[in-house]
Amino acid sequence: MTLSPIDRAKFAAAHRAAAMVEPGMKVGLGTGSTAAWLVQCLGERQRDEGLRFTAVPTSARTADLAREAGIEVGDLGTARWLDLTIDGADQIDREMNLIKGGGGAHLMEKIVATASDRMVVIADASKEVETLGAFPLPVEVIPFGWQVTRMLIEETLVGLDVLGRETTLRMAGDAPYRTDQGNHIVDLHLKRIGDPRQLGLVLNQIPGVVENGLFTDICDATVIGHSDGRVRVRQHAGGPAEEMRYDLEDADNIFTEIAE
Numbered sequence: 001m002t003l004s005p006i007d008r009a010k011f012a013a014a015h016r017a018a019a020m021v022e023p024g025m026k027v028g029l030g031t032g033s034t035a036a037w038l039v040q041c042l043g044e045r046q047r048d049e050g051l052r053f054t055a056v057p058t059s060a061r062t063a064d065l066a067r068e069a070g071i072e073v074g075d076l077g078t079a080r081w082l083d084l085t086i087d088g089a090d091q092i093d094r095e096m097n098l099i100k101g102g103g104g105a106h107l108m109e110k111i112v113a114t115a116s117d118r119m120v121v122i123a124d125a126s127k128e129v130e131t132l133g134a135f136p137l138p139v140e141v142i143p144f145g146w147q148v149t150r151m152l153i154e155e156t157l158v159g160l161d162v163l164g165r166e167t168t169l170r171m172a173g174d175a176p177y178r179t180d181q182g183n184h185i186v187d188l189h190l191k192r193i194g195d196p197r198q199l200g201l202v203l204n205q206i207p208g209v210v211e212n213g214l215f216t217d218i219c220d221a222t223v224i225g226h227s228d229g230r231v232r233v234r235q236h237a238g239g240p241a242e243e244m245r246y247d248l249e250d251a252d253n254i255f256t257e258i259a260e
């Protein structure tokens with residue numbers, strides 16, 4: 001079976017990051033299409049090597065995928081503190097600030113990543129940007145009075161160093177989208193985000209806002225995959241980036257084995 005170029009990139013990043021999981025670790029499993037590859041790769045390591053680890057998923061979707069891959073699912077309340085969380089992202093800037101929540105899971109993802117010694121982000125190269133902003137910034141709000149919360153968000157944006165103030169309520173068909181926690185999501189269409197730390201703090205002060213999708217000072221390393229099989233691992237703390245290259249035929253073979 002042959003992977004599409006974008007899936008090769010995601011797979012390569014996920015496969016490299018899966019190798020960071022050591023026996024006995026407590027590991028947060030992210031949400032999204034890249035994290036789904038991670039779950040497959042960890043399932044494969046469990047089957048082939050007998051790798052044992054405690055998995056804490058960041059969404060019901062990831063929990064289902066993990067179970068399907070034969071991975072036993074734990075919960076954060078029991079695990080308390082994790083060694084490592086591996087998750088995808090919608091945008092990554094040079095300082096490893098992130099926009100997350102394109103799949104609506106950023107609240108649980110932020111809790112899990114914050115409760116981890118390390119957060120490693122896996123992504124294809126298209127997610128790397130100079131400055132955050134082109135991707136809509138998700139803000140999870142409670143359903144009660146969401147219209148007012150949205151208005152307050154828009155008013156707050158006026159006083160900030162951002163470009164653009166349009167907001168939309170995320171929909172799932174004809175009804176407002178519901179997160180795993182039963183909340184709604186307001187997406188902010190900002191062309192430029194000035195200071196992501198400041199914006200993140202200010203948004204979370206607004207009554208009705210549960211959590212925004214800006215992750216600042218949380219990501220410790222990025223694993224970026226390319227469709228030609230190249231993978232680049234960069235640490236937030238600095239130091240030389242690690243470069244490797246998957247043989248594309250190998251990647252397709254590994255994928256075929258996982259899929260069977």
Ligand SMILES: O=C[C@H](O)[C@H](O)[C@H](O)COP(=O)(O)O
Binds near residue numbers: 031034101102104109
């Ligand atoms: O809510 C979803 C998450 O933050 C995802 O990790 C993010 O949207 C990236 O997803 P994908 O790997 O599918 O691009």
